[in-house]
Amino acid sequence: MEERRIRSRNDSGNVFIRWLLIGAALLFLALFLVTPLLTVFVEALDKGWEAYWAAIEEPDALSAIYLSLAAAAIAVPVNTLFGLAAAWSITKFDFFGKNILVTLLDIPFAVSPIISGLIFVLMFGAQGWIGPWLADHDIHIIFAVPGIILATMFVTVPFVARELIPHMQAQGREEEEAALVLGATGLQTFFRVTLPNIKWSLMYGVILCTARAMGEFGAVAVVSGHIRGQTNTIPLHVEILYNEYNFVGAFAVASLLTLMAIVTLAIKKFVEWKTSE
């Protein structure tokens, strides 16, 4: 903090350039980031609070909210468990092919969401690998809820692991080694030494994973089939309302996702503040 103060004093040399740059940056952010954020709420409340609540309380909207929560409720815990295992494996051990594993972890980030959906259609769709077998046994994955859950799992795979790996890397291995030498079991070491160290970044990873799970659009759009009231998640419901020119409804439902994004950012700041303490 002290160093920073000195630094900014040092830079105050040219006040004019300084405020010009701050002004330009803030203007840019206001136009490109703040305006879209404000638009969501202004459009959502265009016809007042009653219309806003009506759009959210509508049965199809509620079922979309329910489905998004259900998909997140499955994808997030599984990917949290995966993130912990992957981070433990990658940061606490050295093994052949580790760098390849780290690169593979980024695949869901790098792939277009449409392709993320497509791969599940190719596996479980009517013409897919095991599509005919599934059809014989009357199991529906594509254009049904399981497909949405699978696509959500795919796109959110890296989030927890990506948050944990840098922190656990920085933490090193000594503390765990000390605990083990002093006679702690593996699980005791994990719960009493590792977990307290990573709890804040774990929390942020989980929140980010949840936000993405509820907000995923492209991948889920491909596998859902857009069946209203059945296979519509929140973003898909937003799309349908928008395409029906029901702008108040679309933005009202979208405002829920926007609030979630704002909460995510607030938690990120909180975690940064906690970890820098």
Added chain:
Amino acid sequence: MIKRRRNILPGFGISTGFTLTYMSLVVLIPLSAVFLKTASVDWSHFWETITAPRLMASYKLTLTTSFVSALFNAGFGLLVAWVLARYSFPGKRIVDALVDLPFALPTAVAGIALTAIYSQNGWFGRYLEPLGIKVAFTPLGIVVALMFVGLPFVVRNVQPVLEDLDVEIEEAAQSLGATRWQTFRLVIVPTVMPALVTGFALAFARGLGEYGSVVFISGNLPNTQITSLLINTKLEQYDYIGATSIAVVMLIVSFMLLLGINLLQARTRRFQEAA
């Protein structure tokens, strides 16, 4: 060969085993479906599908809009990173948090919000259209959407480098008679360059695959169809072979970019450690 100190930490087998199994089941096997599916397509048909005029136009559009938006983001992102790293001003913490908004905001929401702003009656559209600048439903709209989703990649890559940059080096340059502009050009730019290029590449890669924010503002017109959208169109027509063929092209480009970015990041890290 020097034997490493024996690792006494437990759980190698179970954590690595679970990681590899899960990655294989959820990511790698499904992804291999794309390549196996195209293996069953004969080459000339595959080639014909991926070089159809409509697709060639979509590649060109996807590449140019991603490139232009990443370029804009490199410039504005550097400005924002500089201001956040170097200056203090009221509300800086909120501004800093806001930069991550595109990461947290679902793309579909960004898409409809941007379309509303830039359409004919929108907050910006109503002033831009009389000037002859159409944004919504044009390639320019795609650039605006991709700028939104790509900005944090540049800022978050460049900002830590600027924060770590020793003020003393700049002071040394200035005490040796360099002007502010010379210090910036000859001292600061070379230091942030690797991070800036990585940020640019990440924003570019993100732009190539972006779908949600683009579909609304592009309006699905003949001259605004990005490649992801065409894959989806083929899927909606149950043309799985066509969709898969295009997906293979996109996947290969994405993987090459991912590989390049990883190499770039490794170099940046080495550069920073050496500095």
